[in-house]
Amino acid sequence: MSAASDGVVAQSDLERFADLTVGFAANVQRGQIVSIGSELGKEPLTRAIAASAYRAGARFVDVSYFDLHVKRARIEHADEDTLDFVPSWYGERVLELGRQRCSRIALTGPSFPGLLDDLDPARAGRDQLPALKEVGQVVNERTSNWTAIPCPTAGWAQLVHPDLEPEEALAKLWQEVLHVCRLDEDDPIAAWEARGETLVTAASKLSQRRFDALRFTGPGTDLTVGLLPTSNFLAARFETVDGVVHRPNLPSEEVFSAPDPARVDGVVRATKPLVVGGSIIKGLEVEFAEGRITRIDADENAEVLRGYAARDEGASRLGEVALVDGEGRIGALDTVFFDTLLDENAASHIAIGQAYAMCVEGEDVDRINQSQIHVDFMIGSPEVRVDGLQADGSSAPVLVDGAWQV
Amino acid sequence: MSAASDGVVAQSDLERFADLTVGFAANVQRGQIVSIGSELGKEPLTRAIAASAYRAGARFVDVSYFDLHVKRARIEHADEDTLDFVPSWYGERVLELGRQRCSRIALTGPSFPGLLDDLDPARAGRDQLPALKEVGQVVNERTSNWTAIPCPTAGWAQLVHPDLEPEEALAKLWQEVLHVCRLDEDDPIAAWEARGETLVTAASKLSQRRFDALRFTGPGTDLTVGLLPTSNFLAARFETVDGVVHRPNLPSEEVFSAPDPARVDGVVRATKPLVVGGSIIKGLEVEFAEGRITRIDADENAEVLRGYAARDEGASRLGEVALVDGEGRIGALDTVFFDTLLDENAASHIAIGQAYAMCVEGEDVDRINQSQIHVDFMIGSPEVRVDGLQADGSSAPVLVDGAWQV
Numbered sequence: 095m096s097a098a099s100d101g102v103v104a105q106s107d108l109e110r111f112a113d114l115t116v117g118f119a120a121n122v123q124r125g126q127i128v129s130i131g132s133e134l135g136k137e138p139l140t141r142a143i144a145a146s147a148y149r150a151g152a153r154f155v156d157v158s159y160f161d162l163h164v165k166r167a168r169i170e171h172a173d174e175d176t177l178d179f180v181p182s183w184y185g186e187r188v189l190e191l192g193r194q195r196c197s198r199i200a201l202t203g204p205s206f207p208g209l210l211d212d213l214d215p216a217r218a219g220r221d222q223l224p225a226l227k228e229v230g231q232v233v234n235e236r237t238s239n240w241t242a243i244p245c246p247t248a249g250w251a252q253l254v255h256p257d258l259e260p261e262e263a264l265a266k267l268w269q270e271v272l273h274v275c276r277l278d279e280d281d282p283i284a285a286w287e288a289r290g291e292t293l294v295t296a297a298s299k300l301s302q303r304r305f306d307a308l309r310f311t312g313p314g315t316d317l318t319v320g321l322l323p324t325s326n327f328l329a330a331r332f333e334t335v336d337g338v339v340h341r342p343n344l345p346s347e348e349v350f351s352a353p354d355p356a357r358v359d360g361v362v363r364a365t366k367p368l369v370v371g372g373s374i375i376k377g378l379e380v381e382f383a384e385g386r387i388t389r390i391d392a393d394e395n396a397e398v399l400r401g402y403a404a405r406d407e408g409a410s411r412l413g414e415v416a417l418v419d420g421e422g423r424i425g426a427l428d429t430v431f432f433d434t435l436l437d438e439n440a441a442s443h444i445a446i447g448q449a450y451a452m453c454v455e456g457e458d459v460d461r462i463n464q465s466q467i468h469v470d471f472m473i474g475s476p477e478v479r480v481d482g483l484q485a486d487g488s489s490a491p492v493l494v495d496g497a498w499q500v
Numbered sequence: 501m502s503a504a505s506d507g508v509v510a511q512s513d514l515e516r517f518a519d520l521t522v523g524f525a526a527n528v529q530r531g532q533i534v535s536i537g538s539e540l541g542k543e544p545l546t547r548a549i550a551a552s553a554y555r556a557g558a559r560f561v562d563v564s565y566f567d568l569h570v571k572r573a574r575i576e577h578a579d580e581d582t583l584d585f586v587p588s589w590y591g592e593r594v595l596e597l598g599r600q601r602c603s604r605i606a607l608t609g610p611s612f613p614g615l616l617d618d619l620d621p622a623r624a625g626r627d628q629l630p631a632l633k634e635v636g637q638v639v640n641e642r643t644s645n646w647t648a649i650p651c652p653t654a655g656w657a658q659l660v661h662p663d664l665e666p667e668e669a670l671a672k673l674w675q676e677v678l679h680v681c682r683l684d685e686d687d688p689i690a691a692w693e694a695r696g697e698t699l700v701t702a703a704s705k706l707s708q709r710r711f712d713a714l715r716f717t718g719p720g721t722d723l724t725v726g727l728l729p730t731s732n733f734l735a736a737r738f739e740t741v742d743g744v745v746h747r748p749n750l751p752s753e754e755v756f757s758a759p760d761p762a763r764v765d766g767v768v769r770a771t772k773p774l775v776v777g778g779s780i781i782k783g784l785e786v787e788f789a790e791g792r793i794t795r796i797d798a799d800e801n802a803e804v805l806r807g808y809a810a811r812d813e814g815a816s817r818l819g820e821v822a823l824v825d826g827e828g829r830i831g832a833l834d835t836v837f838f839d840t841l842l843d844e845n846a847a848s849h850i851a852i853g854q855a856y857a858m859c860v861e862g863e864d865v866d867r868i869n870q871s872q873i874h875v876d877f878m879i880g881s882p883e884v885r886v887d888g889l890q891a892d893g894s895s896a897p898v899l900v901d902g903a904w905q906v
Contacts, residue, residue, distance in 0.1 A: 127587055134540075134543065134565070137540065137567065137569070140567070140570070141567070141569045141570060141573060144569075144570045144573045144574075145573035145576070145577060148573050148574055148576070148577035148578045149577045151579065152578070153578075153579075153582045153585055154574075154578075154582065154585050154586075154587055155570060155573070155574065156587055157567055157570050158564075159540070159565040159567065161543065161546070161547070161563055161565065163543070163547045163550075164546070164547060164550045164561060164563050167547060167550045167551035167554050167561070168550075168554055168560075168561065170551070170554070171551060171554035171555045172554045172558070172559075172560075173557065173559075176559045176560065179559055179560050180560075181533055181560055181562055181596075181600075182596060182600075183589065183592065183593040183596050186589065186592070187589040187593070190587075190588060190589050194587075194588075
């Protein structure tokens, strides 16, 4: 009578993953409402998480299953000028999740990769669901303990491992996800606490250097990202206004900050494909001048990202800069996962759109980027070095060959 | 790239069904938001309806997939005193659907029959989702054009046709559903218009008789249902406050009214099983005195209905009385469908809980039953005759052997 386990992943693994998600990453408290943002194709893990949350004393588990096929029907048939419409109750629900101090769990990973590929990317880019602009506000208000975790699907597995039979591909992706989530450790929580220490230490040292900017150089990339006077680097260990500690991403291998949205210059070549709203963007190259994007090119689906970057004033400026060292488990797999949560933790990255306010202090809170969107793209690799620039023009190595220099 | 059709139903049949649902039953207007209340297992028809709605000019299609497995986890693990909790945004969304003059489409039919059978029925009865009390208010305010249609699932098909192989069972249920929805007619809309005429005429004649009560007599049944002075009988052809004509049920073979909640007496034996909140209630017998339920017994799951009937003051009184003649297509199949939408249109029925205000006029609007619930159960069969009683004690036959006598 329990949820099917797709045949390729043991029910006990689903339950361990669910318990780590609920008890550690989201850190669900007794009496909380828990929102689970899922998609069709992710039912077994969704149900395991719901059961774990109820066992942990959740008052209610509110599951939303997004259906990319319905989004496809919209992009295909709806009137052009309605494609960015979102019903009022979508955003209102997110704001209530914050006001009512709920926990939020999101399951990432493409559900039906390629399903939107034959559609007009400009139309596809206007419909940004399931993303909602209100999520950024709730994150910055720190009123909900939340996490995002990867959830394998059959379609996603075939995208990552096209050379394998469908069942083998799904089994391999599950094994990789369990590995990068440290679920193959006897004590995954202890493993994450240890890795967290490394990242918190690196973040702290980096913050203390008070660099004026970071410079990324490598094949096709020479990008300078200005920092604000109080830009602090953080690891993905957050605390709500009520003192609930949670891990916003599982896995997480990054340290990140909020850059100066007015001082980003140069050109950057993405080192991994990225999935945006169901479309896969490959061969991405982006140019910045005085903080703003001046050019977006790609081998495939550049229009989709152009649509996002045109969303509002802040959508073409940077909201995040993040560094990933070579010690993480994802980069070592040398696999493109076509999922931002995994790929961004394989390599250093930047994001256009909304910044995280907890990265800065004082008047800098009003200087960080504001937007309805937040789209990460990966710009790091062992071939891309990162240097810290001081205001006097001097520079110091930060990350070379995947190793911290700070 | 289109939605899968389960292999057993042609994509063209799904599309005709979707177009009849959108264009005729719900009568979706250009620019409307359309809510689709679906369940896991109903993806192909859900997607076909979404596509049809967008082709018809919908501004947005808001699909909710309910997952009975998550409900099971709740009933299994959640704290007893949280089981009737519903997040504020669930009801608020329904009220917004009315305020914003949206269209609402619900897909009926059990998704995972038996999934709750081994759980405590008293606990199961406290969680009434996916039903929401706000729906009754929006129905009575006539602010949304809505419909409910049946959607076959593999599990439902096996319940109805346990003797057939899974694929055959699903094919047969689909064939039956397409038949009772008149989709095997060249012009289903014309067929429904003709059937509607018969029902509207019967309802009109019945209303004109101004009976004081209806009496149902048959095996195990002798029930007198008092009527209000303005209790009008209606067929399921509604009109919103904005003049949008819609069919709230497809199929519909009934004429119905709102009875006097203070004058129901006697005993009634259900003539079909009913599905309530995922549980199947068989062998149901209910006794009334002065309008209130005084006893609920059943061979299986009586506790579930007792839980519903204890929900509030009006939950143990009648909100609906409905008559079904022998000309409909469902009764002729002589099949128990375990789905209220189909089974209630095979036989005369009554419902505890919320009444439909459009059935009465003037001060009777304040006399009809009010409740957060509405649960139909079937009490008619060819063996159950219905007589109309006048205040002076005289009586006249209304429905005998399935034929109208009015």
